[in-house]
Amino acid sequence: MAERDAITDPWGARTPYGPGDSWPVRVDSHLADGVRAEDVDRWVPSAAVLHSNGDGLEIAVKDGRIVGVRGQADDRVNHGRLDPKDLYGWQAGASPDRLTTPLVCEGGRLVEATWDEAMRRVVTRSRELLDEQGPSALGFYTSGQLFAEEYYTLAAIAHGALGTNHVDGNTRLCTATAAAALKTSFGCDGQPASYTDVDHADVIALFGHNVAETQSVLWTRMLDRLAGPKPPALVCVDPRTTAVARAATVHLAPLPGTNVALMNGLLHEIIRNDQVDHAYVEKHTVGYDDLVQQVADATPERVADICGVPPEQIREAARLLGGAERLLSTVLQGFYQSHQATAAAVQVNNLNLVRGMLGKPGAGVLQMNGQPTAENTRECGADGDLTGFRNWANDDHVAELARLWNLDPMQIPHYAPPTHLMQMLRYAENGTIRFLWVSATNPAVSLPELARVRSILEQDRLFLVVQDAFRTETTEFADVVFPAAIWGEKIGTFTNVDRTVHLSEKAVEPPGAAKSDLDIFLDYARRMDFRDRDGEPFPAWHDAESAFEAWKKASAGRPCDYSGLTYDKLRAKNGIQWPCTAEQPDGTERLYVDGKFFADPDYCESYGRDLITGAPTEPDEYRSMNPDGKAMIRPAEYLSPHEMPDEERPFALITGRTLYHFHTRTKTARAPELQRAEPEVWVEMSERDAKECDLEDGDLARITTARGAVQAKVRLREIRDGVLFLPFHYGYWDTEATSERAANELTPTDWDPASKQPIFKTAAAAIARVEEDR
């Protein structure tokens, strides 16, 4: 078993392979100092929880404590490999500063309390507000890091038992656009492709997807293809010269906020060169003519002016995309968190649709996720969708859900789309949401325009419940804090980007009085005494496995069908892709293999939205546009970003993830190796820009926007001129500083109208040296 220093060698040794071959196994492992593999008492199956890749692993347990991890050699996702965060991140669980008891706010301070006392306060306030205002006073904001059983339970409590429309996950910040883009093109969420497509592709196009840092094990798969015979060509779209860009055949570095223009230019070229699979388009899609019309004048020259990318580069990229025989396209935050997010991500779907590159080995689209269990947030209905990819605008779907839950259909709000997070925040701001329950996320660092976010969370009139493993910037505003058990301390299933379901077993006991999120939600439900139509306690389930069985019933017949899975089956073979049914007991590698989609008007999850205005499409309109449930080619015009650099603020600011940290570092900063690797926020800029601003590598600079300021050390990097990059992980819990550290001090409150995902990658900024420095 190889042990490497994953900080200096994040991707490890190459195991080259050729097209169509199986990716060789390489088992990565890390154990605590002094522990040898033969000392380990038990190896407990799970999967990676600090990114979205879903790498299968085993947790090493000795004397009731987690002492390390090793990759699962036979797991379909990673073939044994683990990334730096997996190898070191598990140490956070044993931190001495874990929350071990509930806290309640007394005289402005959080003090320890019993579960009875903390729950009593939450239940009392819930009841008061239900009496005064009804369910519209209550909102729930959850995570992309809980398990399916927990999201399903939360969805049942919020949408069902309470009947509030206000439920969302922090997936809003990372994958809402993935879901929206899939719904727009295919009528339903659900990842078309599979990671195994990397094994077959001859061109891999990465759109705003810095896979080397966000899903580093998937990147090792690509690196191994690149090192083998007949390597694929890479097309990379990213304003930064990342490791992916350096390995790419063509690297396009557009100005932030211009992705739609760039995509239209690429589509223009592919159509002009007639590299369109007309038979596929004719048979399986609607809307092609609209696309032809929309991109007719998006010539490389015209697009070059908007994006700041040379026309010959656009032509070269289009030649590669248009000539590919097996084209795998992937998309992430460079598109999702930027201006016109859904419109841009949908153009990637359009690219694969017009090229007929879907549903066969090496040909597909991966609209990526940012968090390990984001897929579950979406499919279980804890994120502004209805459970099981049901369509809120289809009364039959709502009636079906009501039957499952044995509730009146009117009890489940479906008069409008479920309220997305940014709108919930607005309701909290104007005082009409008065109770907000936050689980496993940290909005006081992760949301845009933090000064505003803090001013909302700190209001006395807002009753804030926070459920987490640690005290965070957000718990400090709470009325009640629940201590939560985390990964390794509870059992449940979770599903990665390419629909692979893993069972994560309990390895150790949670500290002190901490409980699983599932047990906390169920405890609340029992104390609230929720009942179904027959007067039976609701939800009817009582633990993880019974919740999973209930969720299977809710998913049966829907695209995300889990009905063929059981805990025992996953114990025998962990990592199975949904849909998994009696007919397809081993799961499903690719969706849409036969050009059949989930887009039938009676079956689809969504009738779609206008990509510019965000207005939902009416059912009748959808039915006449797409009566046969084909894939939908939806064009979009380019609009200028809402905030453009100007003389006062000449830079476009983008924020993003880094290799060694996750979310707001609640776990990764508590793993010594990861913390030492990147302990402090920095800002990246080009050498030319630095010179013009009289800055040098290592200088302390102050970056300002109309919202606030951040101080960070300058790193000179290959990044396009005119662009600044700040990592978004850093907040205030581990520093003396009380301001000017979190990237979101700078970001605007603005979101994509179609996916409602906040825009983190177009803000006008200025930068200057902090005077006392040097």
Next chain:
Amino acid sequence: MRLGLALRELHRSETSLAAFLYEVSDRHRVEHEVHHVARDLAGWSRAHVRDLAEAGERYGLSLRGTAPESSGLLAPVRRKVSELTGRRAETGLLLLADLRRLHRRTAGVSLDWELLAQGAQAIKDHELLELAQRCHPQTLRQLKWSNSMLKTLSPQVLVSG
């Protein structure tokens, strides 16, 4: 010919719609989606005004090719008031009233496009018909937007406060 009248009326209603979209945008600065999307959609109306002025020349009309790009001198005041009152639930009713007004004005513009297209067909003016066929769908999208915002935001306003 009365077609000139229809053109002039549409030009007037599109110009005023653009101005009103900016006004709504500024008056509801703290309703971020309304604020931003209203400005994007004002861009469509401004483009329509430009195209209508061009078309008007053929009918001997002298119409301004430019519609306002902001809600005018009062814009900063409107934004400030929005920020100062943004924490009160009552502003929700003002928002609904404005969206309702916006919806009705947009419906008026849509009808004007309908009339223009009918007239253009009657005199076989291909260019004018093409203009209507290009612009009217955007007006309909503006109309669906105000409708959907009303539908989405009204439940919270109506049951709280």
